[in-house]
Each structure stands twice: as C-alpha cells, then as structure tokens.
Amino acid sequence: MYTFTDRGDRSITLRPEGTACAVRAYLEDKLHAGPQPVKLYYTGPMFRYDRPQAGRFRQFHQFGIEVFGSNDPAVDAEVIAMSMDFYGRLGLKNLELHINSVGCVKCRLVLRRELQSFFRKRYDDLCFNCKNRFEKNPMRILDCKETQCIDSGVNAPTPIDCLCESCSAHFEKVKKHMDLINIPYIINHRLVRGLDYYTNTAFEMMAPDIGAQSSIGGGGRYNGLVETCGGPPTPGVGFALGMERVILALDRQRVAFPGTVGPDVFVVTVGQVGSDEAFKLLFKLRAAGFSANKDFLNRSLKAQMKYAGKAGVRFVVIIGEEELARGVAMVRDMVTAKQESVILDQIAVYLTKRKSEV
C-alpha cells in the first residue's frame, strides 16, 4: 500500500480500493437504518505502491458497485451481469468470466482442515511462500502461480467440495440465475479471496492480450465485512473494475474510442471588421446552448476554415465586410459544403432548427 509520513509526522495511506470506503459511508450515514437493500456506486482514483507495469499504475481509477443488505443469490448474479453488460456496451469481446464460491466461515474451517491434510504430505514440494500459507491461510496455496505448487495441488480439495448445505445451495442459485439471463461463465476452483470477510461468490473478469495483468475487474460477496467494520451483521456483494485496464483492453481489441467532439459552431471572421460582431455572436450562440468557438490568432479566412474542418465542427458562420454591410452572416454546413446567408439576429434560431434536422 502507498504509505508515507506527512509533514505532521502522521502515517498516511492512500486508499487501495473502494469497498471499504463504501462500507464506511453505509455505516457513517446510517444507511442500514433505511430501506434495504442499498445499492451504491463509486468512481475515483486509487493507489498502490507496486512498481508500475503494463496495466498497473501507482495511481489508477476504479469504478465499483456495492449492494448491502441482501443475501439473495440473484443479487450476486445481478452484480455480475451488470459488470458484464458494462464491458459489452463498451464493445469488449472474448472476456472470460471466472466464478467460484469460498463459502462461509464454517465452510472454510472444513476447507482449511482438508487442505492441510492434503498438503501435509506434499509440504516439501511447496514454494517458500506456500509453506507459510500452509499454516496462515492454506486456501491461498490454490491461488499460487508457482508450477511446483500448481503441480502438487492437482487433486487438492476445492472450496466448492467443502461448502455447507446452505452455501452450496447459494452457489447453485447464483449459477441458475446466470443461466436464466444467458451469461456464460467458467468455474475456476483456484479463484479465491483470502480474507475472512469474503464469503460465497467470488468472480473475476479477464481480458486476453493486455499483458501479465489480465484481470479487468472482479468482486464477490463479503457477508462479514460490514460487521468487521463495526456495523451490524449485513450481507454485501460488490464489483470493481480498473478503468486503465479496460482502456488497455479496448485499445488492444481496437475498439473505436468515441472521437473528440468539436464545437457545434465556429465563427470565422475576415479581417478586423467582423471581429466585434463575431465575439458578440459567440456568446449569443453559447447562451442558446451551442458550443461555439472563434479564431483568436488573427488567422486568414482560409486558415480559420482549415482549423474548423480539423476541429470537426458542423457549422461555420462567416462574418466579413460584405455580410456586415447587409446585416447577415454566411452559414456553411461543413458536411454538405452548402452555405446560405442568414440575418445576424436569426443565426441562433436558424442553427437550432438546422441542428434538430440532423
């Protein structure tokens, strides 16, 4: 975590994720006293201290959702579905959705026993870290990327094997609800969340070809977290995605980004004559709800047109000597290249009409 000492000699840690923040909001604002369930979202910068690499930044941005107050497996499916829908709308393809269930505290006690008895015989084959995990948190051995640990864990008991009756039923219902809305998933027995407050459903979305950090989002159920944070026992389930990784995936999949949108109108002047009128018109147009711009570099008519073309504006309003004398301006449609003269006072009205045609 990104921890440092500030000038007041206080130890400061920058938040690494948003769920705990959402829980605090839920408790501090006493949302648990209101109607349940409570659905929240957040977005903002998060921080880590790891060395940066592809898809991993010291400062990054997450979007996340949390649902407090319901243990209904349909909500797990709803949260997963919402996140998959988000990726789908962006245009991402070939994502893998991995799901698993780590059960409740009771299930994990069973799992812990089973795993320890399984790995006790293979203890010497485990990597250094997993030898420590054996006592501290054997579930994490399943998650280890070392080949020796993967090999020795081939027939290891899985979290799902150790689910109690109600947790097993919960997982079945999550899967059923996923099937009801046709969301394909892969059951990944190695997908675990190590902390005690995680319960039942765990899931993760992976994007191919974005480097070593392939996860673009994930989440799960945390029925113990609110209580751990000092609140009443409250079920919760949530999801978070890393926006930089989503952008990376969009980039790799060559999904077209929404282009930058230019102003609606660009006001072109010829020489100094039309300049004052153009400035006034600029603000009239803005007041009428258009985004509008003009030249501020004393550029030639041609250069202004060129600039307007590059900026992708739809309409150019040309005010020159001839137009001024007649109290009109030339309005040019940059797409059709057609232009007509419009009375100066009527330009906003005219453009409003033209804009609604498109």
Added chain:
RNA sequence: GUGGGUGUAGCUCAGCUGGUCAGAGCACCAGAUUGUGGCUCUGGGGGCCGUGGGUUCAAGUCCCAUCAUCCACCCCA
C-alpha cells in the same frame, strides 16, 4: 523490493564498428487558391540527442552515475 529494455523535433522513430549525424514520416505554420476546410504540390519554423560526470584530438554514438519511462518478477488486502 528484484531483473531487463528504452530515453534524439509536438508524436513515431532512423542515426552501422566514435570523425557532414542533427535526420525522416506525421503534426504545426505559410504559399499555390488576393473571401471558403478535407485532396495535391512547394516552402518554413522547431532539438543543451533525459541530466551530470568521465575517456578521447573528436561523443546521440564508449564508460560511470543519476533521473524518467516501459516490460517482467514479486505482490494483489
């Protein structure tokens, strides 16, 4: 925290084994078109070659340090 790669124009990069090595494309600006964008052509501006030391007659080019950046390892509550 560990290992490796890369720092040259706004961007992407080329610059062999030190000696016309300050370059290309794109972008930008201007002109061709004296009041009309996109296409084309012509011209132009712009670089302490990341920074600081060192080696050498001579350093983008070699060495050291430093900073930045990228990739991977580690880690991922």
